[in-house]
Each structure stands twice: as structure tokens, then as C-alpha cells.
Amino acid sequence: AQSVTQPDIHITVSEGASLELRCNYSYGATPYLFWYVQSPGQGLQLLLKYFSGDTLVQGIKGFEAEFKRSQSSFNLRKPSVHWSDAAEYFCAVRATSGTYKYIFGTGTRLKVLA
Amino acid sequence: EAGVAQSPRYKIIEKRQSVAFWCNPISGHATLYWYQQILGQGPKLLIQFQNNGVVDDSQLPKDRFSAERLKGVDSTLKIQPAKLEDSAVYLCASSLRRAGEAGSYEQYFGPGTRLTVT
Numbered sequence: 569a570q571s572v573t574q575p576d577i578h579i580t581v582s583e584g585a586s587l588e589l590r591c592n593y594s595y596g597a598t599p600y601l602f603w604y605v606q607s608p609g610q611g612l613q614l615l616l617k618y619f620s621g622d623t624l625v626q627g628i629k630g631f632e633a634e635f636k637r638s639q640s641s642f643n644l645r646k647p648s649v650h651w652s653d654a655a656e657y658f659c660a661v662r663a664t665s666g667t668y669k670y671i672f673g674t675g676t677r678l679k680v681l682a
Numbered sequence: 683e684a685g686v687a688q689s690p691r692y693k694i695i696e697k698r699q700s701v702a703f704w705c706n707p708i709s710g711h712a713t714l715y716w717y718q719q720i721l722g723q724g725p726k727l728l729i730q731f732q733n734n735g736v737v738d739d740s741q742l743p744k745d746r747f748s749a750e751r752l753k754g755v756d757s758t759l760k761i762q763p764a765k766l767e768d769s770a771v772y773l774c775a776s777s778l779r780r781a782g783e784a785g786s787y788e789q790y791f792g793p794g795t796r797l798t799v800t
Contacts (some may be wrong), residue, residue, distance in 0.1 A: 572724075582686055594729050599711035600787060600790075604791075609793070610794075611686070611773060611775075611792050611793045611794055612725070612775075612789075612791040613791070614775070614788050614789075614790075617787075617788060619787075658724050658725070660724075662787060667728055668787070669738055670715075670724070670789065671725065671727075672724030672725045673698065674722070674723055674724050675722075675723070675724050
């Protein structure tokens, strides 16, 4: 069965520091992979996605993610965090057959120190 | 273009009462999803519509939850009767493509309805 693991429930970084949020997935083939961000009281906004091709994908707001097949990982990175990046981040996988449903991780809450 | 609209934004009810949530997806989007997001967890798919047909409702508690998408456009999710454990944010999302079609598969989310059951 598909599953998504985000090992870090909370992460705190200082403004200007680099960031890496971890995501590991379990799926029989290469799924479609996504990162979403959720600000308080808001819906989820897509940051970036991976379907195929170049394993390093660029997203909005200066985020990037790298797909590593051998590690079943899709970690999100940002070289310099801004205070406005404080939010909750969700990794998701989408099956490539069947009902094509999405499975979301439990999320990582990012706190940014001034 | 307008995003996914949901109403109400907040609802407080007592257990055993009923409640309904409404969602209007982005115009032209074929697929509509309802998710339940319990505090501290990721969204969990409750039901997925393709046009006005149900694609996946395997995680919908059918004894108390129901949903419909008449005319393949907006949708209503109902809970009757509500339980304390139904307290959550209910998110609606839509995507342009039908399941299995080539192309973009991003889901666009509405702001959600926060339900508190007391």
C-alpha cells in the first residue's frame, strides 16, 4: 500500500538559514510527487511537483526538491528561509494507476526565528 | 481565474446534529475531492468525484457521511449525525484532468471548513 512519511513533526530554523524537509514514500513504482504548503486557516498551495525527467525540480517561493529513487525520498529544500515561510508543509504521492488517489504525509510544521 | 470556493468557513455544532458543507470547484475542473484533515494530521481523502460520478469513496464513513455532486459542478458533503471525532477541517479540491488522462494532475484546494463538534 502507498504511504508517505514525514519524519519531522516540527522544525525550527533561523531566518536566512537553509532548510531541508524530509519525505519518504512507499509505492511499487515511481509515483507522482508533490509538496504543498498550508498557512494557518488556509487551504493547501502547491509548491512543486515531480512526474518524470530531471530529478531536481524547482518550485515557487524559491523552493526546490530532489527525487532520489534509490532512497524513495523527495526532500524539500530552500537555501535561505524567510519569516513568511513559517507554515505547515505536506508531502504527497499520487498513484499512477487505479483511482490515482493522493496520499498525504502528516506534515512538518516550520517555525522561523527572527 | 477564481479558486475553489467553500462555505461555511467555520461551523460549531453539538454531537448528533447534522451539518452540510458546500464546495464550488474551479470552472471546468472534472475531478472534485473532499478531504478530512484532523488537527496534526495530513488530509485524508473521503471521496473523489469525476464529473458527477463517484471514483473512490472507500474511506467515507457511509453510515453518517454522504456527498453528492449534481450536474458535475458544485458538491455538498453532509454529516448526520455528527460525532465528536468528526471535528476537523474539511477541504475541497479540484483538478482539471480526469483520472488517468495525460497532463497536469495538480489539485487546487479551497480554504476549508473548520468543524467543531461539542
